[in-house]
Amino acid sequence: MEHTGYDAAGPAGREGLADPGGRAAGRSRRQAGRGRRAAPALSKVPEATVLFWIAKVLTTGMGETLSDFLARVLSPVGAGVIGLGGLVLLLRAQVRAPRYNAWLYWGTVAMVSVFGTMAADVVHVVAGVPYLVSASVFAAGLVWVLTAWYRSEGTLSIHSIRTPRRERYYWTTVLVTFALGTAVGDLTAGTFGLGYLPSGVMFAVLIAVPAVGALLGLNRVAAFWTAYVLTRPLGASFADWAGASTHHHGLGWGTGPVSLVLILAIAGVVGLLAVRQRADALYAATATGPAGGEGGADGPADPSAAGAAEGRARHAAPEPPA
Template sequence: MTRAWPPGAVVTGEPVHPVVRARLAKVPQVTALFWIIKVLTTGMGETASDFLAHTVAPPVAVGLGGLGLAGALILQLRVRRYRAGVYWFAVVMVSVFGTMAADVLHVGLGVPYLLSTIGFAVVLAAVLALWYAAERTLSIHSITTPRRECFYWATVLVTFALGTAAGDLTAVTFGWGYLLSGGIFAVLIALPALAFRTGTLNAVVAFWTAYVITRPLGASFADWMGVSHERGGLGLGTGPVTAVWAALIVGLVAYLAITGADREPAGP
């Protein structure tokens, strides 16, 4: 017999009825626009972090990034269901602060990109292990409780820091440059999608693998556009690149907010 779930119910240890899951969902459906906006946020976060670091004192920039992240996450956690503007604002602030976290380790503390990449990968594995141990699932379609949402955002934050370190590792330490690195990550991001389509990788693993790769993918191309010709870029400047990518994000998120194209259907 189908259980009648009351509106606003918080479901924890049992499968969630589709209608209730749609009402409680705090993340968007994974569509093509989801991946496009995700890549844009990674690039915008990379150049915004660099712009702030060269415009104001680095400690002030990190402080502003931390305050922005805290405010965005508090707002996201307080809303009762998915809101496109609130959700993607949180992602943008995670991107900015995640970049700063990776850069502080390398620039401020002198940690090599290889070591920070390995370190963030270990932290990501630990967060995912704790999440799975507590909830027995890592599916983003299960983000219907506050605890699962906290695990989700902790995972997102670490993926941004990991992706930043990995992108700088290939572009700088390996000497591949930003354009080549972006091209390589563009190829790599197709692999989990192909593996999922062929049934050799489950949806959860494919999603989080692609999610990590979007970070160095977007950041590499944004850096290539923003850095000087001497560093192998187009020399457009981090400020203008940040502004253009931010405008694209705002436009696409506004479209989603108006149309609801990325909201989970509530069912019949």
């Protein structure tokens, strides 16, 4: 049977039974290796913290400039082959992973960013489809995917990504948002004539709307996906402004150097996220015993239970269902 990466999080332990003498706890510890009741699997998507949004914006900008750089150096076809191959490899590894891993998750997001940019550019440059049309098609596609996801699963919350089907819906949605954001960013900067910097400023203002709306009572899932779509044209507009020539109202730094700087910045942020993930796991390991109780003198903490505690810590305030 193929491993799908959705193993049980660990032993659930025996809860809710009063045992002043501790006999049940002792029996549970002795039987820890002989059969454990499965706990719910953890979400494969990280919590939407400040570092999450910083990493997301950086990956959008990197995907824009790296896609342009590869297309110029290798040819659009060669760049497309590399982008598709990298996406398939990382996405397969992400789906097969047993739980959230910061480096793997954000590596997959980065490749989705690169390939999503290529997809939108191919539709416009090769097929000759205007950005207004492609943006409308991608927007309709996003609505269709989200609707199908909600009808199938009853939620769009990122904290519910615990099954292969939900993860497939999630990554399909992410890919469409990147293609949509690329088309919208090029539409405002090029077709509407705003330019890269004014477009970036406009999207920076727009992305504050769902953030404020969430504070005022807007559904948090709706606010999340609205902001998620807007991060794409936000990051891409500023990245294009930095990489474009001065003749095109950019800073003239070049897409190659800008891509390199953004990759290093992404690595730094993801490194911080990985350190936080490891610290959460260590903290949970010191507090969780081998049978779901307290650790310490009774024995070392169980890694699976620690993983479950880590998931509970990271998702202590889950989004309400959409």
